[in-house]
Amino acid sequence: MRQDSIWWIAPEYFSRWRLFPRAFISMYIYLLYEVCIWFMALPEPNNAQAGLVSVVVGAGAAWFGLYCNSTSSKHTPVAIPQQTGSMPTETTQTRVNIDRTEVSVIDETDELPAPRRNLG
Numbered sequence: 737m738r739q740d741s742i743w744w745i746a747p748e749y750f751s752r753w754r755l756f757p758r759a760f761i762s763m764y765i766y767l768l769y770e771v772c773i774w775f776m777a778l779p780e781p782n783n784a785q786a787g788l789v790s791v792v793v794g795a796g797a798a799w800f801g802l803y804c805n806s807t808s809s810k811h812t813p814v815a816i817p818q819q820t821g822s823m824p825t826e827t828t829q830t831r832v833n834i835d836r837t838e839v840s841v842i843d844e845t846d847e848l849p850a851p852r853r854n855l856g
Contacts, residue, residue: 754806761803768792 738744750756775781775789 757803757806761799764796764799768796 771789771792775785778785
């Protein structure tokens, strides 16, 4: 098989574009939608039908976790720069008012009208 043929290159693109995980999660979304519509249309659902919906919704957590944690086979890792230096802790001072003698003045010159209650 030639290395420049479509059959040699296609698996790499399937992996890079993550076509199968996206197809599976799309089919799960469709299945979840159909099951929820079916369940809500039932006049009196029983425990077995509620259990089916519970299993389908619970499987969604597993599918979503697998989808989020999957990566393509060939990707370039991102270089994270190393931190240099440190935070200045010895020269930083925090001032706290202990005697609590300060009085804050609230300016009451607000341009908004007073709130009204609509009771009827």
